[in-house]
Amino acid sequence: MLLRPLRIWWLALALLLGLWWDGQAWSYVGGVTPERQRSRQRRRARWLTQAFLGLGSAFIKLGQLLSARPDVLPAELVEELATLQDRVPAFPFAVVQDLLEQELGGRCAEIIDLESEPLGSASLAQVHRASLRSGRQVVFKVQRPGLERTFRLDLEVMQQVAAAVQRHPRWGRGRDWIGIAQECRRVLLRELDFRLEAEHAARFRQQFLDDPGIRIPAVVWELSTRRVLCLDYVPGIKITDRQALIEAGIVPAAVAEKGAASYLQQLVRFGFFHADPHPGNLAVAADGALIYYDFGMMGQLSSRLRGRLGSMVRAAAGRDAAGLVKELQLAGVIAPGVDPGPVRRLVRVMLEEALTPPFSANVLERLSGDLYDLVYGQPFRLPPELIFVMRALSTFEGVGRSLDSGFSLVAIARPYLLPLMTSSGGSGSGVGGSANDLFNEISRQAAEVGSRALGIPKRLDDSLARIEQGDLQVQIRAGETDRLLRRLALAQQAAGQSMLLAGLAVAAALLAVSARPALVIIPLLASLPVGLSWVKLQGRLKRDGRIDQLPTSR
Incomplete structure (x- = not known):
């Protein structure tokens, strides 16, 4: 330790x-x-x-x-x-038995058959299948011994590291390392409490209780504690095992569509979603139902983001890049004061990629890469839940393609996004309410455009009068032009310093072969601050040039 x-x-x-x-x-x-x-x-x-x-x-x-x-x-x-x-390797079965006795006490008598070989072993816990006296088939998720002590030590050191990095004038600028460390501490310590995972599982199961095509294990509350979680045993075929699905008489394309549809429901209808749907946490039952496992990492869309979701979808459907960027700013996705030009350019490309048929097979994967390139080193912030959403959708896209070569996540998403285009919150109040909302929005925009149109003649007359009097001043600010001028200035400084370094190197070489070679220390010492400044300029040029590598159009 x-x-x-x-x-x-x-x-x-x-x-x-x-x-x-x-x-x-x-x-x-x-x-x-x-x-x-x-x-x-x-x-x-x-x-x-x-x-x-x-x-x-x-x-x-x-x-x-x-x-x-x-x-x-x-x-x-x-x-x-x-x-x-x-x-990670499994820990001994004797430790599992001891921990169950410590946590459950006399309730252990309900367990009549606990398999010694674990179904799975992970960093936090391992899972064992068991039978209860009632005949109920269950699994026990048992936490690794001594884990909380190690977690708290590691998290304390992480916070010390974050505080040290935050004080650094360069590494700490524009980033809240202490806030990130505190958020990690909060999330990780919560994940050690299996009672919270039990609540997540129960809530997630409730969302799909009326859907026979989705299956989530039920929680056995009387046998669940802080370090032990008991769930129903729900066996299934691994979702990526296409051959096994076909042999079981299950259509892989139907499974792919069901998985994507269920995830879109989580996002659009409930706002509470599985944040780690990798193939190991997904399976298919014998009747074709989709099974979800492991509810330690769940996500929830903020009310602020969900409240603007309908407006975002409408802007995206109309390929209105400026409107979508504005909605992202209002939702808090884009930090205040950020130059929206580069963001708008990327959004325009993303809209063309995502909404122009024929749809690319790995559109989400490539869009995620573009987004990652944009946000690194820039004041553009993405909420973590949005990253988890994109990653989960990308996972479903990959799984869908492995099951069905003609799979298109964008096509499946359209029926779930259409209601958002005619309502502001995503839940709606029936077809009539959605139609009224759409009509009211169109009426409001028409009135706004009409009001502006009526005012144009007077504004033009005022502007012409000011021009005649010489009182009109025009201020132009172009974010991308400013950035290019800044890069040009930096490049000129770098070129000047390169010439100065070359001159000092020549001077050092001449002095080294002169009658007084000890004087070579003078140009060498002079070159140190110039060299450091040149290195810093190269770093700034690289950071400023990162955003310009994004394509401007297709």
């Missing part, structure tokens, strides 16, 4: 120095290229994933949470951490 804080500090320092090194153009032998940058970042991502796995449970969960923060980590790290799954 004494060495563990040192390991965590060493990992944090190695990661920060590695990210700094990756961002320096001069660190690439043969010159920096986008391909070399991505290759190095992929290696860095694999190294970090292995380091998190080596540190155990808390860091596996931390990696999964950080994978929802593309604004603080490069895209390659985010994508690699998103694949971080619990791959």
Whole structure:
């Protein structure tokens, strides 16, 4: 335990120095290229994933949470951490039995057959199948012993690291590392309480109680505690096992559509969704029903975001990039004061990609990549729940394509999004209410346009009078032009410093072969601040140029 804080500090320092090194153009032998940058970042991502796995449970969960923060980590790290799954060996069966006795006491008498071989083993717990005296078939999710003590130690060190990084003048600028650490602490400690997962499972099951095509295990409350969770045993075929589904007489295309539809229901109708629907947490029952497992990571769309969802869908359907960006600003997705030009450009491309047939097979995966490139190093913030939504939809898109080559998530989504186009909140109040809402919105916009049109002649007359009097001043501000001018100025500074460094190098070489070689120290010392300034300018040029790599049109 004494060495563990040192390991965590060493990992944090190695990661920060590695990210700094990756961002320096001069660190690439043969010159920096986008391909070399991505290759190095992929290696860095694999190294970090292995380091998190080596540190155990808390860091596996931390990696999964950080994978929802593309604004603080490069895209390659985010994508690699998103694949971080619990791959840890099982702990002894005798420990499982002891823990059940500690947690359940006399209620253990209800268990008549507990299988020693676990169905699965993860960083937080492992799962064992059992039979109860009533004949009910269940599974027990049993927490690893001593986990809470390790979690609290790791989280305390993480907060110390976050505080140190926040004080750094460069690494702390524009990012709330302390806030991120506190949020991770809150989420991870909550996940140690299996009673909360039981509540999530019960709420999620209630949402689909009337849908025979969706199956969620019921909670056995009397055998569930803080460290033990008991659920009904619901066996099924792994959702990605296409051959087994066909042999069972199940149509894979129907399974793909059912999975996508169920997730869209979670988002549009309920706002409470499964945040980790990887193939290991999805199965198909013998009758074709879709089964969800593991309710430790659940998400909920904020009321602010849900309240503007209808307006976002309407703007997207009309391919109104400016209107959609405005709605994103009102929903708090885009931070105040951000230049909306680059965001609007990306949104326009995304709308063309997503809404123009024929639909690309991996449209969500590519859109996620564009979004990650946009937000890293910029003041553009994405709510974590939105990242989880995009990742889950992308997962369903991949699963759907593996089951049905003609699968289109966009086509399936349309019936669920149409009600949002005619109502503001997504729940609606019937067809008549939706039609009235749409009519009222059109009437309001028509009145607004008419009012502005009537005022145009007077405004033109006023403007012409001011021009004649010489009183009209025109101020033009173009965000992208400002950025290009800033980059030009930085490039000129870098070029000047490069020439100065070259001159100092020549002076040092001449002095080294002169009669007084000791004087070579003068140009060498003078070159140090110039060299450091040149390195900083290269970093600023790279950051400013990142956003310009986005395509302007198709």
